[in-house]
Amino acid sequence: MATYKDWTRGDEQCFTSDVGFGPRGDYYHYVMVKGGKIVGFGEEQGNYAGGIYSSPEFNTECFKHEKERLKTQYPELYEKIKDIPLAKIYKPADKAIYQPKGKAGEYAAWACNFYTGCSNDCQYCYCKRGVLSHVWSTTPQLKKCFKDTDDAIATFRKELDYYIANSSIKSRGLFFSFTTDPLLDETGGLTVEAAEYAIRKRVPVQILTKRADGALRFVECLSQMLGGIRPFHKIAIGFTLTGFDELETNASLTESRIHAMRTIHALGLRTFASIEPMLDLSTTEDIINCTLGFCDLYKIGLLSGGKQPIDPKNLFSFIPNITYKIGNAGAKVYWKKSISDLLDGAVYSHPAAVDDDYDIFSINRQWPHNSQQPFNPFML
Known part of the structure; x- marks a missing residue:
């Protein structure tokens, strides 16, 4: 029966x-x-x-x-x-999580934005121009699509659960953020709460900031929430390092950011540097020299809009030497499309030079390239 x-x-x-x-x-x-x-x-x-x-x-x-x-x-x-209808299938409105397009898409396949506006007030910030200029402020504002922070995190969790089941987000990871600094005093709370949820769901997290204090606070809070950060927790903290503090009015000093990167890397987390915009070759080389050994990946790009301060002829000789130096330290470098465009499409080939879809969590820190000279020419 x-x-x-x-x-x-x-x-x-x-x-x-x-x-x-x-x-x-x-x-x-x-x-x-x-x-x-x-x-x-x-x-x-x-x-x-x-x-x-x-x-x-x-x-x-x-x-x-x-x-x-x-x-x-x-x-x-x-x-x-058989006669009971199916519930309506959920389709996320991409209020928190979305797939960036254009130049942002070169930086990350998936991103999360909770706020617009940033108190760092960087002079070169692309958000001050274009589609975001009409809502931009030096005071971060929660996006209008969210009722409050509780609604924002609830929406984030629902969208992330959906994309885990229906997309490549678990392999490509999630980036914070394009429309603010995610580790400001005003924005850091939502960032750490969202990052914790993502990490528990085995979604890799990458965060880019100019706040040394915010980055250290984030790591401390996240470690407490997770009961300790383990090697299988895929977390990467990046710092924008242009070397021009006078253009980044309220951001942490470059020296403080580098110190925070060293501290975070020593804790076992992945670290990366966003040298964009690159405004001076000598300054860029100084930054790289100061961070070799505790930076796993360098992302280097040019100024967007305005007069380009980098001479293509100097850049052509700069790239091989810097790539070799980074590779010999066991790190990787991604030369962004803006670099290739300035060089009429030339792309430098080297084991340390990677593409935009490179997985920072796959890097072998023990790998040094032991050849004495850069060995591959530019490829067109």
């Missing part, structure tokens, strides 16, 4: 297939209904495993087809739920 574990609680119902019994306990498939609509398909496997495996928020393709699968594999369960 068939046995079922159907139940009803308020507007929630659970319909099950015939209950079987194995060495680990009861085994059956079930369908969850709420408000008259199917909200989940699940299975129970005794004390081994179980739970919802398909819902309107996750595995959406599976959710659309699961009802038909029950028709052939569990017909008695299908008969119970």
Whole structure:
């Protein structure tokens, strides 16, 4: 005789297939209904495993087809739920998480923005121009699509869960942020809360800041929230290092940022430097010399808009020497598209020179390139 574990609680119902019994306990498939609509398909496997495996928020393709699968594999369960409609499939509005386009897309495949505006007040900031100029302020403002910070983090979690199930975000990681410094006093709280959730979900996190104090505070808070930072926690902290403090009015001094990078790297976290805009070759080389040994990746690009201060002829000889130096220290460098564009499409080839999709968490810190000279020419 068939046995079922159907139940009803308020507007929630659970319909099950015939209950079987194995060495680990009861085994059956079930369908969850709420408000008259199917909200989940699940299975129970005794004390081994179980739970919802398909819902309107996750595995959406599976959710659309699961009802038909029950028709052939569990017909008695299908008969119970055949006339119950599926809940509306969740589609994120990309309020918090989105895929950057254009030049931002060169920097990260996935990004999160909670705020617009930044108190660093950098003179060269691209956000002061273009589409964000009309909402830009030196006081960070929570984006208008969020009711409050609680709504912002709830939206973030829902969007991240969806993208984990339906995209490449677990392999490509999540970047904070393009429309503010994510580690200001005003923005750091949401950043650390979101980063903790992402890391627990095994989503790599990369954060770019000009705040030395904010970066150290972030690492301390995150470590407490996670019960310690472990090697499998994929976290990378980056610092913008142009070397021109006078253009970065309220940011931490370059010296402080470098010291914070050294401290964070010593804790076992990945670190990277964003040298963009590169305003002077000599200053850039000084920054690299000061950070070799505790910076895993350098991202180097040119000024966006305005008169270009870098001479292409000097840049052409600068790139091989710097790439060799970085590679010999066991680090990597990404020369951004703006560099190649200035050099009429030339791209320098070297084991230490990587593309925009390079995974910072795959770097082998023990690898030094031992050749005595840069060995590959530019390639067109």
